[in-house]
Amino acid sequence: MRKRLAGLYNGAAITVRPAAAFSVSRRGSRCGAATSRGKRLSIPNLITLGRILVVPIVVWAITSGEMLAAFILFLLAGISDAVDGLLAKRFHMASELGAYLDPLADKALIVSIYVSLAIAGALPIPLVILVVSRDIMIISGFMLSWLIGKPMPVRPLPVSKVNTVAQILLATLVLAEHGFGFDARLAATVLAGLVAVLTLLSIAFYLAEWLRHMNSLGAGH
Secondary structure (H helix, E strand, O other), X not given: OHHHHHHHHHHOOOOOOOHHHHHHHHHHHHHHHHHHHHHHOOHHHHHHHHHHHHHXXXXXXXXXXXXXXXXXXXXXXXXXHHHHHHHHHHOOOOOHHHHHHHHHHHHHHHHHHHHHHHHOOOOOHHHHHHHHHHHHHHHHHHHHHHHOOOOOOOOOOHHHHHHHHHHHHHXXXXXXXXXXXXXXXXXXXXXXXXXXXXXXXXXXHHHHHHHHHHHHHHHHO
């Protein structure tokens, strides 16, 4: 019997493992599959998904005039962002899925809040149009480079990081002002102007980076 098995697959030797070893191997394989699944959908990823699910609730709260509830939800979303980042780094739970989900959740929350605040009359409509247009332009540029088979590396520019911080501060201030009923019009105006300037700078830097990337591809051909 062993000679027959040894003759299969062009003389490749095949050994028959005991049933116990086979069982242990199957259990190990199942554990490995479970670990792989866990890496794809880890605790930080679940927290990020929860942040995405909060977006329509925040939109409803703002458009319904429940600014205090919207402020609390936005604050909790910010805390959850810090928590999932800490878990991913501290316990080595970072994953490729999380790298895509986390900025998507942040951007969806910020853009939705800005649009909702504009509808509620709490933010200038031109500012919101500028903020949303910037995101559409950047996403369109990345998609175009991806469609032609030369994807542009995704790396946030320093001015973009500062712009995001300014956007978050402005949204937090406006929600707190309307939620708690205090006057922060001067600070909100200054922050709105800062967001507008940083957004324009971000557009200019991303456009220059995109043109440099596309021109380098043409020079390579």
